[in-house]
Amino acid sequence: MTAAADGSYRQAYERHWDDVFRFLLAWTNDWSAAEDLTQEAYVRLWRNRERVDWDRPIVAWLLVTGRRLAASRYQRLRRVVHATHFDESWDEAARIRWMDVRQSLGRLTKTERTALLLTAVEGWSYAEVAQAVGTSDGALRAAVSRARAKLEV
Amino acid sequence: MPQERTNRALDEWRAIAHSARRPADPPRPGPTSSQLLSVVGTAVAAVAVVAVLVLAGRPPQGPATPSAAAIGSAAVPSASASQPATPSSAPVTMASPTNGPSPMQSPTGPSPSQGPARAALTPAEAAAVVTAYTQELVAGQYAKAWGRLGDASKSGYGSLAAYTSERSAYFASVKGRYRVEVSPPGLASIDTWLTAIPGGGAGIDPAGSVLVEVTYPLIEPSNQFDVYIVARVGGSVLIFIAR
Incomplete structure (x- = not known):
């Protein structure tokens, strides 16, 4: 065993x-x-x-x-x-690059950020992310929309 | 609707997140301290049972010495079972210098074996230095704040430009609200935080250093505090970023 x-x-x-x-x-x-x-x-x-x-x-x-x-x-x-x-x-360029991305994504809530990144970048399903985050499928879809809108401002 | 900023951020995040490298071996920690205590407790109980059996089987008039020897040797395995807990016994050894001068020492002054007198930093001094440092960050005086950092922390950032970029982004959200606290309860020991400093905090004397935490109430809880070790190095009071 x-x-x-x-x-x-x-x-x-x-x-x-x-x-x-x-x-x-x-x-x-x-x-x-x-x-x-x-x-x-x-x-x-x-x-x-x-x-x-x-x-x-x-x-x-x-x-x-x-x-x-x-x-x-x-x-x-x-x-x-x-x-x-x-x-x-990391070299300095990578550090600065990460800090820029981090700052940009820092404007999102945890759920918005995770929902957007994992569905759009990692290709996870809404159901998979919803289970990991502990929310509903519908709430997660709304979070992705909000995240995209926030990042474009 | 074009989403250029979003897509750029996603592309950047993908490139960076996918550069992470998994450590070759998964963590396989040993037993927890409570499990160790259980092991030691079991061993002690076993020794006690053996002792009782030995004593019970011995004629009352018999000499006590052999049974005592049996107990002593039986205790050895339990001592070795607790070997992983050795670090916890270290402070006992380190505490010995505080026991005061030995009878062999001169009553007029410190013994030569105590080494040079240590100019330990006071908590008030450390708090003042960190407060000044934080005020400089709030005021956007990054070069001045940078000058207060120890070399190990500077190397952690790489350059003043990287430091300024990171700190300015962070302090934009701090909005001037912060609280400085010296050695707050619940924070790990200074020895533990030293391991977070590049180079393991080499050259920093933990006994003469002070741990200071700065919390920022307007930052989200997962990222709302800094921990500093303030130490006197080469005659200067320097700040080392532990977190």
């Missing part, structure tokens, strides 16, 4: 890390926070590896866990340290 769970865990890491990171990057608009939260979500999965139902899509579990960790992160878990403000491998 342990070996099987270990294998499933490794597979979940390799298969879904990108999705979890990008979801949390969209949700937080913060590179370091997204990295930390992704790591923390996988730590939770590792600690629960014997209890989770591996027959169900584990990515949904990771996304909801990551979102909950983000909600509690700064209020109750201020012990978490941000390692860096940026990806250390």
Whole structure:
């Protein structure tokens, strides 16, 4: 059982890390926070590896866990340290580019930003994003419209 | 309706987000501290049971020494089981200098082994420096604020231009509202925050430094505070950005 769970865990890491990171990057608009939260979500999965139902899509579990960790992160878990403000491998041009994008997207709410980025860039369905964000399909569509309107102002 | 700005932002975000690289190995943390305590507790309980059995099986008039030896050796595995908790025992070792001078030390002054006198920063000094720094950011005096940063924090940004770009965007939303607090409760220890500084905070003496948090009430909760370590380095009081 342990070996099987270990294998499933490794597979979940390799298969879904990108999705979890990008979801949390969209949700937080913060590179370091997204990295930390992704790591923390996988730590939770590792600690629960014997209890989770591996027959169900584990990515949904990771996304909801990551979102909950983000909600509690700064209020109750201020012990978490941000390692860096940026990806250390970036050059100055990349940093400035990221800061511009971040500033622009920072005008959107979390839901608007996540809804727009994940549907328009990542190609997720409205239903998939709605489940991860914890809202309805209709509310998510409205959020995408608002996000586009805000960015054009 | 053309959506040039939106599409540009989406393209930029795609390029940047897709540049993220997954660490090769997934996190596989060891047991939590509560699990460790459970392991240690179980080991101690096992030792106690062994001790009771040994004592119960021994004639009352027998010497106590052999059973004590048995308990001592049985305790060794439990001690090694708690080995991952070693960092928690470190402060005990570090605390020894505060125990006062030993009888061998001269009563007239510090022993040579205590090293040079440390000009520790006071909380009030640290708060004043961070307040001045924040006021400069609010006022848009980025070069002046930049001058207060330690080299490690400057290297974290790369350049004054990058720093100005990031801080000006952020402080546009701060709108002059902030609160400075020295070592607020609930914040991690200064040693922990040192690890967030590029280079691991090399050259910063945690014992002579002060942790200061600045919160911005008008910023969204997930991004509404900065944490600084204020330290005296080479005669100057410098700010190191920990978060």
